[in-house]
Amino acid sequence: MSTLYDKVFKDHIVHQDDTGSCLIYIDRHLVHEVTSPQAFEGLKNASRTVRRPDCTLVTVDHNIPTISRVNFKNVTTFIDQEDSRLQVETLEQNIKDFNLAYFGMTDDRQGIVHVVGPEQGFTLPGTTVVCGDSHTSTHGAFGALAFGIGTSEVEHVLATQTLIQAKSKNMLIRIDGELKPGVTSKDLVLHVIGVIGTAGGTGCVIEFAGKAIRDLSMEARMSICNMAIEAGARAGMIAPDQVTFDYIKGRPLAPKDAEWDKAIKYWSSLYSDENAKFDKEVIIKAEDIVPTITWGNSPQDALPITGKIPDPKDFTDPIAKSGIEAALNYMGLTPNTPLQDINIDKVFIGSCTNSRIEDLREAAKVVVGHKKAENIKLALVVPGSGLVKKQAEAEGLDKIFEAAGFEWREAGCSMCLGMNPDILDPYERCASTSNRNFRGRQGALSRTHLMSPAMAAAAGIIGHFTDIRKFPYKESKDSPKIQLGGEEDKELQDAVYAHEKAPLPAKETESEKLADEIDDIPPNSQAGSNEKPAAAGASMEKFTVLTSVAAPMEKANIDTDAIIPKQFLKTIKRTGLSKGLFYDARFTKGPDGKDVATDFVLNVDPYNKANIICCTGDNFGCGSSREHAPWALKDFGIKSIIAPSFGDIFYNNSFKNGLLPIRLPQEVIKEKIYPIAKSGKQITVDLVEQQIKGPDGEILVENFEVEPFRKHCLVNGLDDIGITLTKSEYIDEYEAKRKNVFSFIEPGCSVVIPVKGTKKSPYGNTAQEW
Template sequence: MAPQTLYDKVFQDHVVHKDESGSYLLYIDRHLVHEVTSPQAFEGLKNAGRTVRRTDCTLATVDHNIPTVSRANLKDLDSFIAQEDSRLQVKTLEQNVKDFDVTYFGMTDDRQGIVHIVGPEQGFTLPGTTVVCGDSHTSTHGAFGALAFGIGTSEVEHVLATQTIIQAKSKNMRITINGKLNEGITSKDLILHVIGVIGTAGGTGSVIEFAGEAIHDLSMEARMSICNMAIEGGARAGMIEPDSKTFEYIKGRPLAPTGAEWDKALSYWKSLKSDEGAVFDDEVVIEAKDIVPTITWGNSPQDALPITSSVPDPSTVTDPIVKAGMERALKYQGLTPNTPFQEIKIDKAFIGSCTNARIEDLRAAAKVAKGHKKADNVKLVLVVPGSGLIKKQAEKEGLDKIFEKAGFSWREAGCSMCLGMNPDILDPEERCASTSNRNFEGRQGAASRTHLMSPAMAAAAAIKGHFTDIREFDYDNSDEPAVAISAEEDKALQDAVYEHEKQPVAETAAAKEEQINDVPEASAPAAAAAGEVGGMDPFTVLTGIAAPLDKANVDTDAIIPKQFLKTIKRTGLKNGLFYESRFTKGADGKDVETDFCLNVEPYRSAEILCVTGDNFGCGSSREHAPWALKDFGIKCMIAPSFGDIFYNNSCKNGLLPIRVPQEEIISKLYPLAAAGKKLTVDLPKQQIRNEAGDVLVEFPIEEFRKHCLVNGFDDIGLTLQKEEYIQKYETIRKDKFSFLEGGSKLVKPIKGSKKSVYGLKTQEW
């Protein structure tokens, strides 16, 4: 057998079936669910009369929408969650997990937290597994040698119903960090530096393996931060070879295998490494010594520079699209070219998110805060642990007291200000030193200004009142043990935190075996649905107005801002489409239309979007982006490249994303769009024609995607026709990967109310 990469091995071990077109059906080992991207998926199951195929492989929690203020007086969700739309999403998830018997960590459970922190913390995430979640930062779990990636809501439903997902094979990319990191340089500096080198589209179509001495020296927490932001480099996923640090981290966690199953798992896990001579499609080598404390200045994670630098000057850039993007970013951020970063003052700081809310991150921030006070010009510093268990451990170490004495606000677990879907948001034009993963326009609040950096750098900025080089910070090193915990103390504290949840498995061996073998041949509704593969309107030939959009890196936050995600339906989103670009506030506070292309005739009725810049739909996995485009009337998007998840989500909703080289768009298509002319998109012939019928360009598309779009085929219906292959794989899995069986059923599920037959209807809330 030819040498294989880590990605090749994990991918191959999960192939259920390979289609003639080259598309793969992959088995999913672990599925994480939260309140924002799951309501429509569960509703789809109910409407089709389908069940969750493997509840033991599914784990749910709430994180995006919930308040992070003290829960000391939490009595019920109705009184605690003030925002009605947030409350509805949380209550909908609570009903869905009861209806479908899914294990759930709610707000009264210490184990509740951000999905990508809870999974590894519980031992639900294991090396060599496939892990998915309706959240783009699922790539976090790749730190364990897992193949982990974000999916859209249609795919969430697909996985719930079939425990599989349809995937094309990605390219292999390796980023090697040679040598050791300098003192004071963190994983956040490392990954921001990497994204600055490769750009936000550098990993598009690839799974990135991070390698090299600097990577292997990192802790598991730091590796998770690296893989978490692989998605910001455009990658489908990020992976790191599992090693002794990985195994030590997992051992003894509530859902980790034990006894003979542990030994069997360990033997397999040790084989998960790229073979000598394995071929990578792309290789990038970076010297660790070149990495210094790094922050971002613009509205993309690739806008990253050393803290010792100054705000860049667009006048030095010749590429017109890049230059326009820089000018827009600096105007939005309120920055003047050539201003030294360390002269820029901040208004607030945020320490948290799935990127940097683990115990290691909190310790790093506490070491900075200790013995200091936040600057007077800093209005608020939020410190938000990633889970209830991390919060408990931090409090055992006294970190909460350090933060509180420094004037920081110590919070409950949740996503918090990372994406501003909850009450933790910035006011317009407030500048934030943030440990989160995205600095998109409006990400942390309308007109908010976000700068990404490490926890230590964010804490230092809060103390000094401006961006600061952490290497020059004056630490208070008195009473060091209060913040610095030895490995032995760390293990003891962690054991104490987990002791209450190391529950004995209540099931007998026979009962457990029965549960593992409980793979339905297909329930009556599913069996009926197995012969039905329709579900979308067929896409064949479209003739329509093409709206011109001259911009690169249009992220999903820009396509549909987060305030429009608080819905449990797939429709009614057209008013939120490009909201920040289409509307501004008038003197009376009401929305006033801008001259954005979709507000101008004839583009109000556009069915095609013609984009000149790369990476359209980058960022979040939110399927709300294609839903909003579809709701407006857009049926086809033409661009040089697309974010991987957005591309998949579009196809699953009957929208056609077409990749055309930038020079051909600019020379052949964009002038016609700008003139208000119609284009004809012919999917069967894979052509784009002008009004005279002349062929302007021919475009490629994956054969499987073309087949589904032309015929209007639904992925779930197609997959249910392959039930025999799924059952065959599960039989093999039960033997070969027996240490993966059981999953979250080892954790006591929520005590819920009596189940409804297919859940409550929306109007019954």
């Protein structure tokens, strides 16, 4: 009895060593400019090549301006921001150096990686899909095992086409029944995150199932899996079905003819067996979901549009209470204000969550015949790819938006993250279809509220948040017919906070037991320590015993945007990031515009020299896959972080950089470690003994958990690309089998056709005009 995830994982195991650590094969690797420069540099330094250029597809999305490209000549003249330009130029140079398939800015196929992959048929059911980007979870909508990775892992995949992975837990989220009119997949996923919390899926691969999911289009399914990462999950998956097959058929990189038939046969076996065991199950009734928006700085701060801003007085848990107070303060909101009374300044329709053609159609249906409200300074519509843009223009959607005063742009990440010129000014409030409402996400001091495309468009027309079910649609014969739901408000408003009070019970199941057993196996002495340093890459500083003061932090959901804000991601190096660490918390601007240090804990003696962080709140390092977060921590001198739970990608990235994240029960941290941290006394983290000791050598934690393979690498200072390359015979063997059994995914990008009017080349890259 296997789950969908179990099946896909099993079919990709290249090798499993006696520590239980698995080497899995990666079928599809998407690459963008932000998380790849250091990876390519690593390859070059080690004289390594890209193992499978045919499995590697590259585009540019985060840094590019979204203004008209009519006068585009090349990125050097087109991109004004120096650091953005350098990142894109570096990417283009790497594409040439490694001969990779690339959709550049003159190509209609360019766009946000997570829009491009599915659109091209590069993303296929049952494949493993990775990218140095957390929203790679999007591709799970096809029944692919798709997850974000850090830059070290990008390098690992480029060099070996594999990754070292531990098996995650299985979580089922079943949505029974039917969604009511006016309720979209974005409302559904925001509701789910509101209910389970941003740490609800930690350590799990979530399978979304149930009638409400089956009824959704592929694009709507993608919006759901896209945000699985916001629920803390490693990945989100939906079993492929006829809707999936119909979407893929005929796409440029999809299998054809006999290979198509062979593919369908395999893809049809990809579902969770009837009695398959899930470690966690959540069942939600679709009828209970109403249009949902966020109010705070975490995607779990989701409320029905009929609700009101929470009141900290209603919360007893000190972390939840102070978290709400801080969010209200940042967001400029007053407790108990009805959401629909809140005015906005800007609208952003776009991002890898909601920039596909169906999203634009939904927004256009709302906008048609209306004008944007007077208080709206800017309403941006940014298609997810050049092809989405073309399609929308063919349908006349651009004209509808422009007639209403909305701006129609070129494809890119745009204001989702603001690594490009599209940003909010300080204190501006935005109705946004993106996926993260973290502090400063859309610009310094920006205020982001997440919602569906129809709700964002409607807010742009009315000038404040509004219930789409009451919106006065105009002109369109196919405007949705909507009836309002019954008594939903109070109960729903409470339901979405359930996660603050009672975390979901996690029963010990088969896979958990297996994981525990694997943890008990002693480290494999063959896995690297006897290798020659050149092969095994003994390049990391060793971690054995560390004694230091621990900087106390009493906060949940410390996201990687907070650890290192977006402006510091434009570097092409791994070092020099300590200034950016917790930048918005550590610095404020003085009257002369210069940075002035705040009293943030890491600025204050003795914690300004701390090597350890002790955090009492859940989910440290949630959000983005940026490896810049551990790089910045390391640069500052932090070597270990103790917290009740971590964002999965951050946890992984930390080990790759010689940092030791330690998960401990919250009570243990609060009772035994936090008071010592607060007192400014030192603690000792002993990785060899897996113990934490107090200032007088007393044992505070007898045996903390760490996977044997990770411990082995840290204690010996081993980089795992070297270790994996010693297993290349297993990779060869797997590839031979893949060629035969999974022949339908073999062609990959080798069939990418170069842009018109240029020379042909095997991967389309050398043929492109830059």
